[in-house]
Amino acid sequence: MNIFSGMDTGIPNYSCKTSGRLGAVIEGLSAEQSTEFSSLSRIYHYPQISYTSGNLVMSDTVKFPYFYRTVPSELHLCAGIVKLLKHFGWTWVGILASSDENSMRAVQILREGIEQSGGCIEFIETFHHSNSLILQNLDNIQNTIITSSAKVIILYCNRDYTEYVMHSSIWEAPGKVWIITAERLFFLPSYNVDMKNNFAFTVGKKSIPNFHKFVREVNPALFPSDLLIQAWWKDLCNHQCPKSIQRSCSSNETSDYLLHCDIAILGSSYNVYNAVYGLAHALHDMISSISGNTNLWSGELESILDFLPWKLHHYLKNLHFKNVLGETIFFDENGDLAIGYDIISTVVLPNGTRSIEIVGSYNPYAPLGEDFAINEKVIVWEDLFSQAPPQSRCSLSCLPGFRKLTREGKSICCYDCIRCSEGEVSNQTDMDTCITCPEDQWPNQKRDACIPKVITFLSYEEPLGITLTFIIIFFFLITAVILRIFISYQDTPIVKANNRDISYILLISHMLCFLCSLIFIGRPEKVTCILRQMVFGITFSISLSSILAKTITVVLAFQAIKPGNKLRKWMSSRFSNSIVLSCSLLQALLCLIWLCTAPPFPYLNMKSETGTILIECNEGSIVAFYCVLGYLGFLAGISFIIAFLARNLPDSFNEAKYITFSMLVFCSVWVSLIPTYLSTKGKYVVAVEIFAILSSSAGLLGCIFLPKCYIILLMPERNSRKYITKT
Incomplete structure (x- = not known):
């Protein structure tokens, strides 16, 4: 009230101005006192500029419309702490805070920020303002901190309560990293506690030009009523002061050493400097705007200043200038100076002395990615930690996988x-x-x-593919040799028996059956997938049709020799060829329908085998596929039945037994293929198919033609009409 009234008695709503009206108040009060002072100053609309209080409550521009400060809001302090925790991966922390409104609001903001960044809070312990209550709560708090698994403790309270904690047994809890908000305590010499592994956020300090000279040379006589100036003036005699501010002292001058001389340099000097010059620029802008010039007589200036409290706010809100360091100074929408933090920590030197080092920075106004920085090389971690930096987690990290x-x-x-x-x-x-x-x-x-995934298919380069290729070529050559033998001995009775032309067709179709197996080897393509099933189905239908024609020919031959039998006219080769042609055309028609409706296509099978991509041929239409196979089974079954019924005809002329055995082999192979096919995976499915084609074709070839080749080559005396017609 004295300040606002200009009188020692402090009469409300009365101003006794003797040397100009009050323009604004620059203060360095504590958060609580600053709030109380603002409640009074806003009644008179006086601007209030704080250079120490980052009180969260006072960021409310509705409740505190005339409050400005040259320090960041503690909202940014909370964000900086979250950034520090996230940088080191500290996701499991404890919080110790005083129970005042500002600290409780900050704790809530910290909780939200930590949880949003993926962290958790193990405990939140609070203590009250009463000193007696503090002493009563310390044992419980100490027990909580010591027994907690969290390695990081956040101490959020003002400097007075931080002092209580630092001088208590709580501070002696081993293996803990402390993050404190009262950075001034780092510089006070009265604290002999171990300050290792502690971090504090301090408003960025700058070296003001000529400020050291001013501190060294200023005379306390200019401020006779300020006892604090006399105290630190004597302190400048201390040999621990930096030489830039240390002054020469007479022998009778003594230092009470109340405050370390670094406070004059590292305290709020830069904040005060910005507050004074910010207000000066706002005044200058206001006077220039009102008068149009800055050269005013004292009377004119006094007249302008009469309206100061109501006019100065506009110029403070729009303040924008560069200070002597070239930094842009302006207040944001909340009245906070756009400035960041330095992160400081105690470093214990090899000789045992302590050094306060700037280990990082946080500037909430910088672009994302450039707002936070930490120099881990400067930090010296306590030996109690098993790793550096220490880990503070409830559970160990889950590794990739x-x-x-x-x-x-x-x-x-x-x-x-x-x-x-x-x-x-x-x-x-x-x-x-x-x-x-x-x-x-x-x-x-x-x-x-x-x-x-590994792409796999039955290729010609792998051992299985090479082996199957040689087997296919071997059987092809064997079939070609047998055909050559039959052509060479085409006029002999054993070749002429049972329709020579059908034998040629059967051998040629066998050669094609062996060759079609080669289409199953190699990378499946659209053309090869179509050719696989079409060529296989048609060539096998020709082979089975030829065997069916041979079987029918055998039966008709013995029936035709009976006197008066009318079947003799069906004994011609035209009839046998028509059987082969008609049966084969029917299979070709089925394949054509298959091709037109849903033809086979290459398919990437990614599920049959773990870690591999099997390139295979999808059958397209399953119905058409089974119709083709069913038709082949039908031809084989008919041939087997007819041959089985004719097995007792005279051996010297009869092929029925050989056909019966060949059909038995054929059917056995393809029936056993079903469970084998279903139990096989990957490229070995194709190998099973090839094996079935080769073994069934080889069975037909061996049972029908090898006995004849044996007679032709090794027993020519039996290759005579007389022997064949013998009953």
């Missing part, structure tokens, strides 16, 4: 690590869920990365 599983009833930061399921990976630490690999990729052995 694992995911987190939150423990029931526990915080989300307390979890177990379980391995990713088959087909999933996690490529970062502490992932909540695993990522499913794309269809063409598969997890590696550690399940921390997706790798391309």
